[in-house]
Amino acid sequence: MTDYDLLVIGSGPGGQKAAIAGAKLGKSVAIVEKKHMVGGVCINTGTIPSKTMREAILYLTGLNQRELYGHSYRLKQDITVSDLSARTHHVIGREIDVIRNQLSRNHVTMLPGTGRFIDEHTVAINDEDGTDRKVTATKIVIAVGTKPARPDSVEFDGEKIVDSDQVLSLNTIPGTMVVVGAGVIGIEYASMFAALGSKVTVVESRPEMLGFVDTEIVEALKYQLRDLAVTFRFNETVESVERFNGGTVTSLASGKQIPADTVMYSAGRQGVTESLDLDKAGLGADKRGRIEVNDHFQTAVDHIYAVGDVIGFPALAATSMEQGRRATYHAFGEPVQDELGELQPIGIYTIPEISYVGATEEELTESSVPFEVGVARYRELARGAILGDSYGLLKIIVSSETRKLLGVHVFGTNATELVHIGQTVMGLGGTIDYLVDTVFNYPTLAESYKVAALDAANKLRAVQRLQQ
Numbered sequence: 058m059t060d061y062d063l064l065v066i067g068s069g070p071g072g073q074k075a076a077i078a079g080a081k082l083g084k085s086v087a088i089v090e091k092k093h094m095v096g097g098v099c100i101n102t103g104t105i106p107s108k109t110m111r112e113a114i115l116y117l118t119g120l121n122q123r124e125l126y127g128h129s130y131r132l133k134q135d136i137t138v139s140d141l142s143a144r145t146h147h148v149i150g151r152e153i154d155v156i157r158n159q160l161s162r163n164h165v166t167m168l169p170g171t172g173r174f175i176d177e178h179t180v181a182i183n184d185e186d187g188t189d190r191k192v193t194a195t196k197i198v199i200a201v202g203t204k205p206a207r208p209d210s211v212e213f214d215g216e217k218i219v220d221s222d223q224v225l226s227l228n229t230i231p232g233t234m235v236v237v238g239a240g241v242i243g244i245e246y247a248s249m250f251a252a253l254g255s256k257v258t259v260v261e262s263r264p265e266m267l268g269f270v271d272t273e274i275v276e277a278l279k280y281q282l283r284d285l286a287v288t289f290r291f292n293e294t295v296e297s298v299e300r301f302n303g304g305t306v307t308s309l310a311s312g313k314q315i316p317a318d319t320v321m322y323s324a325g326r327q328g329v330t331e332s333l334d335l336d337k338a339g340l341g342a343d344k345r346g347r348i349e350v351n352d353h354f355q356t357a358v359d360h361i362y363a364v365g366d367v368i369g370f371p372a373l374a375a376t377s378m379e380q381g382r383r384a385t386y387h388a389f390g391e392p393v394q395d396e397l398g399e400l401q402p403i404g405i406y407t408i409p410e411i412s413y414v415g416a417t418e419e420e421l422t423e424s425s426v427p428f429e430v431g432v433a434r435y436r437e438l439a440r441g442a443i444l445g446d447s448y449g450l451l452k453i454i455v456s457s458e459t460r461k462l463l464g465v466h467v468f469g470t471n472a473t474e475l476v477h478i479g480q481t482v483m484g485l486g487g488t489i490d491y492l493v494d495t496v497f498n499y500p501t502l503a504e505s506y507k508v509a510a511l512d513a514a515n516k517l518r519a520v521q522r523l524q525q
């Protein structure tokens with residue numbers, strides 16, 4: 058007999074959905090989580106604060122309205138940190154409340170504290186007040202997530218030199234900023250601070266940024282960010298960051314020195330496994346703290362599962378949730394579709410935002426899959442003109458042989474929402490002919506699908522005509 062059928066360590070998106078799935082199957086379930094971290098990185102320091110801050114910035118700077126009202130348009134002059142944090146705190150508080158309510162109405166027990174393994178069925182929970190208790194469980198799901206990776210050589214002070222958690226509690230909006238690492242986190246924050254008027258320099262050791270995204274879309278983003286005074290330093294590594302009374306100096310291996318009020322490190326994340334005592338359960342982690350799992354999210358010990366960011370790629374909130382649900386279903390023998398489908402969307406909340414699903418042009422060319430593209434530009438859509446978005450575009454990639462959609466790439470207003478129309482058509486094996494023959498509301502951005510499908514159909518017809 059164990060205390061619980063299912064014990065989940067960590068209450069981020071993966072842990073929450075694993076726990077609720079267990080409760081819905083009639084199991085006794087508990088989640089271990091620190092008192093101040095209910096909802097995980099997602100709610101407290103990651104997705105939700107960053108996306109709320111972005112929304113506050115877009116609203117207060119009036120950036121998206123400037124095509125209509127002129128370049129000097131601003132809703133508020135002198136935006137302060139408290140203008141931004143007011144909205145962020147409000148949304149975080151609301152989301153925590155929703156999560157607590159969902160867990161309690163599903164009778165999931167919250168066990169406050171930090172968990173560590175005693176053996177493969179027992180977890181000790183250390184509360185902040187010093188109490189230590191042990192609980193046992195038949196099945197365990199590890200959903201402990203990640204934390205920012207911090208190079209030992211850099212002196213983080215939470216003020217002038219910060220990581221992507223600490224950036225949320227800056228006292229002032231920096232006039233100048235260095236962002237180290239052009240991954241998703243780095244580029245999202247670089248766009249936000251650039252929109253606020255900070256002069257941002259992005260330092261990235263690779264020759265490019267967001268290498269998994271379609272090149273045309275990355276080019277479009279770079280153009281927009283340069284327009285917001287962002288400087289890119291690719292193929293450059295940071296050698297040291299020094300702190301002075303008046304600011305910081307970042308020295309690059311190439312010899313360049315960059316002065317800035319603030320330096321933000323966003324150079325990857327590390328699984329939070331070092332204090333879990335994984336070895337006591339017969340488990341281990343790699344050097345980035347990640348735990349290896351099979352297709353069912355089982356670790357090397359059959360009844361212990363791991364989900365979410367701690368298992369690595371793609372490290373997204375929605376994927377973590379789905380992994381959590383699937384892990385629990387597998388643990389209790391509930392049927393579940395074999396693999397997470399290929400059509401996983403990616404949404405990047407830069408300014409402007411990016412979203413895609415399916416293949417990129419580069420991937421298809423590399424594997425010699427013939428395709429045609431259809432493009433719709435927001436500036437030619439009535440809705441684009443109404444919104445004041447002249448740069449947005451939607452690109453569909455179509456198989457020249459089957460006319461099926463192979464990829465959808467969107468850049469601009471509502472990209473992260475729009476992509477799901479394409480995802481649905483792709484999921485149901487639809488062709489461009491479905492989109493050509495469909496009537497869309499007017500004026501909408503969704504109409505871009507019809508425009509892009511017509512563009513692709515016209516190009517395909519041009520080839521057929523010549524060959525007839």
Ligand SMILES: Cc1cc2nc3c(=O)[nH]c(=O)nc-3n(C[C@H](O)[C@H](O)[C@H](O)COP(=O)(O)OP(=O)(O)OC[C@H]3O[C@@H](n4cnc5c(N)ncnc54)[C@H](O)[C@@H]3O)c2cc1C
Pocket residue numbers: 066067068069070071072089090091094095096097098099100102103104105107108170171172173200201202203221242329332333364365366367372373374375377404406
């Ligand atoms: C700045 C930023 C922006 C992001 N933006 C997006 C986005 O726009 N879209 C998107 O899909 N994803 C985004 N992500 C990623 C997303 O937040 C993660 O994919 C998601 O939070 C991972 O969920 P998880 O279940 O692995 O747990 P996490 O949310 O990482 O939470 C893990 C929890 O486990 C707890 N924990 C750790 N160790 C223990 C222990 N020993 N005992 C008890 N509890 C423990 C931690 O306290 C934490 O609360 C972003 C991440 C960051 C950092």
Ligand SMILES: NC(=O)c1ccc[n+]([C@@H]2O[C@H](COP(=O)([O-])OP(=O)(O)OC[C@H]3O[C@@H](n4cnc5c(N)ncnc54)[C@H](O)[C@@H]3O)[C@@H](O)[C@H]2O)c1
Pocket residue numbers: 237238239240241242243245260261262263293294295323324325326371372373404405406
């Ligand atoms: N919108 C979203 O879905 C979203 C938003 C934010 C974060 N996330 C998730 O969070 C994860 C972590 O993001 P991240 O951006 O921290 O990590 P990352 O590993 O994706 O990017 C880190 C970047 O920093 C560069 N880098 C590392 N060390 C450097 C150095 N010393 N000098 C210069 N450049 C250096 C790397 O080459 C890399 O490009 C992502 O994988 C993503 O899944 C998702």
